[in-house]
Amino acid sequence: xxxxxxxxxxxxxxxxxxxxxxxxxxxxxxxxxxxxxxxxxxxxxxxxxxxxxxxxxxxxxxxxxxxxxxxxxxxxxxxxxxxxxxxxxxxxxxxxxxxxxxxxxxxxxxxxxxxxxxxxxxxxxxxxxxxxxxxxxxxxxxxxxxxxxxxxxxxxxxxxxxxxxxxxxxxxxxxxxxxxxxxxxxxxxxxxxxxxxxxxxxxxxxxxxxxxxxxxxxxxxxxxxxxxxxxxxxxxxxxxxxxxxxxxxx
Numbered sequence: 001x002x003x004x005x006x007x008x009x010x011x012x013x014x015x016x017x018x019x020x021x022x023x024x025x026x027x028x029x030x031x032x033x034x035x036x037x038x039x040x041x042x043x044x045x046x047x048x049x050x051x052x053x054x055x056x057x058x059x060x061x062x063x064x065x066x067x068x069x070x071x072x073x074x075x076x077x078x079x080x081x082x083x084x085x086x087x088x089x090x091x092x093x094x095x096x097x098x099x100x101x102x103x104x105x106x107x108x109x110x111x112x113x114x115x116x117x118x119x120x121x122x123x124x125x126x127x128x129x130x131x132x133x134x135x136x137x138x139x140x141x142x143x144x145x146x147x148x149x150x151x152x153x154x155x156x157x158x159x160x161x162x163x164x165x166x167x168x169x170x171x172x173x174x175x176x177x178x179x180x181x182x183x184x185x186x187x188x189x190x191x192x193x194x195x196x197x198x199x200x201x202x203x204x205x206x207x208x209x210x211x212x213x214x215x216x217x218x219x220x221x222x223x224x225x226x227x228x229x230x231x232x233x234x235x236x237x238x239x240x241x242x243x244x245x246x247x248x249x250x
Contacts, residue, residue, distance in 0.1 A: 045219050048219070048223070049103070049104060049106075049219075049223075052103065052223055052226075052227070053100055053103060053104045056100045056103070056226065056227065056230050057100055059230050059234065060093075060096055060097060060100065060230060060233070063093070063230070063233050063234050063237055064093055066237050067089060067090075067093055067237050070237060071090075088125075088129070089233075089236060089237065091125075092232075092233050092236065093233065095121075095229075096226075096229050096230055096233050099118065099225075099226045099229055100226060100230075102114055102226075103222060103223065103226045106218070106219070106222045107218075108215070108218050111218040111219075111221070111222050112158070112161070112162075112215075112218070114222070115221060115222060115225065116165055118225060119165075119169065119203075119206065119207075119210075119225075120169075122203060123169055123172055123173075123203060126176065126196065126199050126200055126203060127139070127172065127176060129192070129196045129199075130176045130179050130180060130196060130200070133180065133183050133185070133189075133192065133193055133196060134179040134180060134182060134183050138179050138182055139175060139176070139179040141179075142174075142175040142176075142178040142179045143171075143172075143175040145175075145178065146171055146174045146175045146178065147171070158214070158215045162210065162211075162213065163211075165210075166207055166210055166211050169203070169207045170204075170207050173200060173203055173204045173207060176200050177200055177201075177204070180193070180196065180197050180200065195236065199232075202228075202232070206225075
């Protein structure tokens with residue numbers, strides 16, 4: 001009987017050791033799988049970053065050449081454009097190069113600071129155009145009317161910062177939209193008004209999308225912002241040719 005109990009005990013211990021070894025192996029396998037997935041994603045992002053930066057730089061070089069050609073036509077008198085449009089495009093060409101360079105060094109640790117800074121600068125630039133078109137007094141009045149919105153703010157560290165930022169920009173966007181609604185323009189200034197209105201709408205869409213962004217979206221959000229900046233610059237370079245009849249403008 002004693003021998004029987006010893007055999008049973010040995011079997012139980014053997015099973016326990018085997019089970020523990022299996023659990024350790026499973027844990028090790030899971031950890032290794034997660035580490036492998038993280039490394040693979042990091043490699044994918046690095047490859048995407050290299051390809052994206054190269055492609056964006058190529059597009060900007062082409063846009064810059066077109067801008068120089070159109071600027072020369074404006075200076076020669078064969079085309080017309082408001083000084084505001086010309087200065088804005090010149091600034092955009094420089095800013096987009098900086099944005100692409102930053103994209104090449106963007107990381108999960110610095111992406112939000114850069115994204116927030118870029119969006120605030122965009123909002124400031126658009127607001128300056130709105131002030132010029134609508135008048136400072138009108139914009140201030142609309143800002144007072146819109147006031148501060150009471151948005152729900154998450155308690156999570158990243159989410160709370162995101163929610164507060166979104167609420168602030170949304171208030172500014174609403175004030176700019178209301179101010180532009182009061183503006184009447186013709187000729188070259190009408191083109192500028194249409195462009196500024198479109199930029200406000202684009203900022204509004206970006207702010208709305210940012211509401212659901214997570215910290216894990218850092219690369220997708222950053223790449224999309226810079227890519228759309230280049231997209232807008234490509235379409236905006238033709239604003240220098242705003243002496244065309246309205247129906248022929250794209």
